[in-house]
Amino acid sequence: MSELRRVRLYVTVGQRLLRDSLLFQILLHDDVELVGESETGVDTLNRLNLARPGVLLIEENLRDNDGLTIAESALSVHPSLSVLLISDTPVSSARMAIYLEAGIKAVVSKDQPIQELIKTLFYIRNGQVYVGNWQQPPASAPAALEAYQGLSGREREVAQLMARRVPVREIAGQLGVSCKTVHSYKDRIFVKLGFERLPELILFMQRHHHGAAA
Amino acid sequence: MSELRRVRLYVTVGQRLLRDSLLFQILLHDDVELVGESETGVDTLNRLNLARPGVLLIEENLRDNDGLTIAESALSVHPSLSVLLISDTPVSSARMAIYLEAGIKAVVSKDQPIQELIKTLFYIRNGQVYVGNWQQPPASAPAALEAYQGLSGREREVAQLMARRVPVREIAGQLGVSCKTVHSYKDRIFVKLGFERLPELILFMQRHHHGAAA
DNA sequence: CATCATTTGTAGGAATTTCCTACACGATTC
DNA sequence: GAATCGTGTAGGAAATTCCTACAAATGATG
Incomplete structure (x- = not known):
């Protein structure tokens, strides 16, 4: 549309x-x-x-x-x-x-x-006016943080491993599931958190101290 | 190393x-x-x-x-x-x-x-000092431009189409070669130009007017 | 309480991308 | 003349992206 x-x-x-x-x-x-x-x-x-x-x-x-x-x-x-x-x-x-x-x-x-x-x-892009964002500069990342609470257990595990750049292969091995399953978690994580690319997730996880430390 | x-x-x-x-x-x-x-x-x-x-x-x-x-x-x-x-x-x-x-x-x-x-x-990153870059701020993109001269005919065709975001499928069709071949060109273009991701190529092609206009 | 909807854990498919290797052919070089 | 290089061609493996599927658990609702 x-x-x-x-x-x-x-x-x-x-x-x-x-x-x-x-x-x-x-x-x-x-x-x-x-x-x-x-x-x-x-x-x-x-x-x-x-x-x-x-x-x-x-x-x-x-x-x-x-x-x-x-x-x-x-x-x-x-x-x-x-x-x-x-x-x-x-x-x-x-x-x-x-x-x-x-x-x-x-x-x-x-x-x-x-x-x-x-x-x-x-x-x-289509000519609309957008005035929704000029009030909350200090609000760091409430949306994504809230969204993180909504991740399920498995999803968080995968998110943490992904943020440490563990390859999908190894994640699958560690969790004892197939690569495909890991990808599914990844997809759902990205949807839930509103991200599109790995750096966004890494940055987010690091910023909020969610297991980015080895 | x-x-x-x-x-x-x-x-x-x-x-x-x-x-x-x-x-x-x-x-x-x-x-x-x-x-x-x-x-x-x-x-x-x-x-x-x-x-x-x-x-x-x-x-x-x-x-x-x-x-x-x-x-x-x-x-x-x-x-x-x-x-x-x-x-x-x-x-x-x-x-x-x-x-x-x-x-x-x-x-x-x-x-x-x-x-x-x-x-x-x-x-x-490993402690070296780097002083090679403080003199040429106005030199826009000589390295990449030179490199572009080094592209072969086929490579340029592919570069132009890629920069217009023509899908690999269609590029392969237009040139009458396999998708794999197109990927090979793409790889070589990226190596020759020193790029790593599509936006770099798009930006470069657009900036130097190499076929970015439809 | 029983049924319906949603979430969660699981997985597969198709198309693309990334990275690497292979190979034949023509041109250059020694 | 033989080795090398650039070019056009292509394949494989792994990863990514985008979708769909489905059963079990969870929760909500009439």
Whole structure:
């Protein structure tokens, strides 16, 4: 239902390190197409006509300008563009109001986990506004933590072993079940925790001290 | 030969967004073990004894302190620690000298691609100093571009199709070869270009306008 | 209390990916 | 002329991803 077509994404992020790592995460999803990227605001505006993105992911603080100004210019020419602003700090509701007023679809702060950004990106892809996430920056990982409580015994065992990068083979051996069964647990763990890739699980398990120590 | 043991990594990066995305990239490598992370310098120093990392990845500019100071404190207690500093801007040779003097093993700037950081991380893991990368921040991607010239005809065809996310099935069909052959090309492309995952190829192809446009 | 729904432990299939090896053929080199 | 290298081709093993299946336990409900 949300698979209308690929998202045409333009990314404006000043620092290469952040831009690259965001892009690597985002491009893991095969319904995103990168149509352009810039380090500065003017460069973005110059290239927008050719790139014709559906979504613009832009930093608030750019070398040459601020993201809000650039976004407003872009929106005046391409009103259908969905803009996702990346702010350096958590946004107050007052600032959020300004952003929404300007036609920006959503804001994520750099203090939020990357999954939040990705989730928001996919949420606004079809033009929706997303205001669900500007209030809980200090809430570390309540959703996933709660979800962890919901894992069954077997699932936790597998989660711990996987997070220590024990190969499926050995997990199966240790638990005395087939590899297929281990995969089933793995699938269910990922579904329950809302993860998609092993690094997410490793990071989660390590952060919450769930057996990451040998 | 370099597989002595897993790298025990501690990461000190203020912003969650950057920290998470770096970690997701780094944890793709199964010989890295995250033993701790902090947002601030003092927190890092407090936890270092328990975490016992072999490598400390730390930002230069932290909320409470500067990375250099923290690194020096850490090194005075744990002289065998390999410190990799992430600087906000390209480092001058003068500053590089200061860092080396302080016992820091390598510096990468936020203007460099993330692969550079990863490469450096693996380079310094066993205590080596790495000074090869502080001079060419504006040199975009000469290595990979050169490497691209080295691709054979078939390899380029496959690279272009893969970058457009054409499924292996279809690529095989279009080229009239077996899926296995396509995989072989893929393997060779990745080896030649030094990539490890599809997003790297997609990003590269897109950036250099090699057939990314439909 | 008996039945219906959900969760949990178990497993298999199909398509893909990753990593590695193999091999023939043409070109280069010594 | 013989050894080597790059290229096009392909296969195998293990892992991953995405689905489906099913029986036993658990829980909920009429």
